[in-house]
Amino acid sequence: MSDIYTRLVANALFPLQERLKKHDTVKVRQAMEESQWWPQQRILEQQAARLRDFLADIGSHVPFYRDLFAREGFDPQKVTGPADLQALPFLTKSVIRENKDTLRADDAQGLARFNTGGSSGEPLIFFIGTERVTHDVAAKWRATRWWDVDIGDPEIVVWGSPIELGSQDKVRLIRDRLMRTELLPAFEMSDAKVEGFIARIREVRPRMVFGYPSAISHIAGYAEKKGIRLDDLGVKVVFVTSERLYDHQREIISRLFACPVANGYGGRDAGFIAHACPSGSMHITAEDIIVEIIDGEGRVQPPGVSGEIVVTHLATRDYPFVRYRTGDVGVLSEDRCPCGRGLPILREIQGRSTDFVISADGTVMHGLALIYVLRDIPGVASFKIVQETTALTTVFVVPGPLFEAGDVGRIQEGLKRRLGASVTIDVKLVDVVPAEASGKFRYVVSRVAA
Template identity: 50%
Template sequence: MTSLYTQLVSKVLFRLHERLKGHTTYSMLHRLEQSQWLTPEQIAALQQQRLEAFIADISQHSRYYQQLFAAQGLSASDIRTVADLSKLPFLTKQLITDNQHTLCSEPQTQLQRYNTGGSSGVPLIFYMGEARVSHDVAAKLRATRWWGVDIGDPEVVLWGSPIELGKQDRIKKIRDELFRSYLLPAFEFTPAHIEAYLQQLQQLKPRMLFGYPSVIHQLALAAEARQLSLSKLGIKVVFVTSEMLFEHQRTVIERVFACPVANGYGARDAGFIAHQCPAGSLHISAEDIIVEIIGDNGQVLPVGETGEIVITHLQTQAFPFVRYRTGDMGQLSNTPCSCGRGLPVLAHVSGRTTDFMLTTAGDKLHALSLIYVLRDLKEIRQFKIIQQSLQEVEVQLVCNEALSDTLAAQIISQFQQRLGAECQITLKQLDVIASLPNGKHRYVESKLDY
């Protein structure tokens, strides 16, 4: 049952907050909460209408797309369907960096400057207009409500983005306390930090937990190691995003917190793309986001095949994202969800294109096959796999106990079975594996260019 205070925040205070910021969040939320129950065919028709209007807008107001359409001999009327998008080239991080000013639509409205953390190796500076910001908040609120929680319910956020953490001024602190949202920095995760965070969770008793799966997984393992029961805190759902969620992480988190894990897929640059519903499907915010799956040859793949996820965000008129290459790998599904929502489904997101390694024979190998070797070993608390070259792989390990020679040899043998017998595998035991500057953890890093 929703508390009176949560209703006050959701129905009054946060609405006022968004209106004062010039956002149309709640009108978008109302639209999204209605359209999610349309049939897949109705949602596809709605998406096509929005695509036509979006293309007409940017072809008139963005100098980049004016020049692109002219160079390609196209007009807005040539892009009417999702299939027609293939007539346009992909948008990349480098193209955005090289064309920041011409991408902005004229006349320029108030734009907010953002940047990604560069966890993919390529940091990006870009801009958002009011419609894009409002949509991302509205889409997140819709997905949050699927799980019976709402803005105003106590929330603990384990996050590492300097964008959020850099805004911890007095006004924002008061606002977060008013909305009962408590931010715990995920930059460092030393034993002292873990101890403090476990104490804060017991004091705050949040209804929802939000953050990186790797961080929440480590927190859950630490609670188990201390024989600390978190099952009675009253957490209703754990939302994870921004990293790949592995099944062993989900299992541990759900066991320790005694609640479901809801996986989300999105990025600061690409938007709030998809979120898991209680029936288990990863639903795409398809009213305003078009997902294409692209093969190595740059062609659109049919439903059911895995390729790179390419995004067109229909609320980015002010700074258009059209056929934007996310660098993530995924697969669409045509199986309807039992929840009854007509929103299309991402069958899975299988990590970034950089989450692949090369065997000594030059064949691509998904890093999951190596991760599986390490993830269930009780002797290992944390790990990172670094491919230095075709012939050399370093495995960084934080161990609960010293590795026996037998287990070390077993790990090396299994890695060589997958990468090639001539590949040199070096095991390196560390006290801690440093997170990325934004607090995320990368399980795999390849220094090869392929």
């Protein structure tokens, strides 16, 4: 049960903040909490109607789509569902860069400039309107409440984005204190920093923790190594997002904090796409988000088939994201969740396309095939694998106390078995493996896979 202060924040302070920002977040969240229990067919019918209205709107007010629809002979009024989107081209980062101004609605007001972290290449600059912000906050708020926690419950956020950290002015600090949320910067994870993080977590005794799975699992692992308990704090749930959640990360986080781990999937560019419910399903925010899965030729794939995740966000009329290629790889499901929600399910999120590697003979495989090689060597404390070309892979390794002279050869031999005997495996022993510029961590980065 939430305490009195949490109810004050969730029912008064946060709604007041949203009204002052001219966001109808409470109303949107309440509608979402009703529609999540609808039969899936009713949800999809509502989605189709919103899609038709959305496309008609941007066809009238967004120069890029007004010209595109005229050129392609596309009539939004004839749209009956997501399948009709296949008549439109994909939106990519390069298309957005080349058409930054014409993607803006001619009646858009109050657009905010955003950018992605650029961990996989050049940062993307784009704009977000009030409707998009409102709906994304509402969707996240709804999913938070699935886990018996709410805005206003004590929260620790382990994050590393320069955008969040750069906005920690006095107004935001006061607001965060009122909302009982505290940021721990995930840029530097030295032993001294992590010890300070653990001390602060123990002092705050949060009901929820939110952040990168790599950072939170690292904190949990350090606490276990030092014999520091985290299971006596009353943490109800750990929310993780922005990176792939690996099984070993889920295990150690769940065990050390003695609570479930709830995975979330989305991004600054694509929006709040899916979140795990307590029954374990990743539910798509179908009121706002249409997800397509495509193969390498751009053909839409049925549920159960892996491919790139393509997103259409129906709350982006001021700066539309229509058939946006995320670069992530996933699988849709036709299953229904035992929780009773009618929201569609994203069965798997397999990572970014650059988390896949290509062997010398052209075989495409997930980076996990390489990760397991290093995880099986006790002397490897941490690592990062960078596939430079199909002929060269660099491995950054932080050696632990059990590291042996022969471990370099074991790494090279294991990776050659997967990538090809002719591939050069350059193992570099380092003191620390740096995170990406955004503060995220990626075990595998391929400069070859796309």
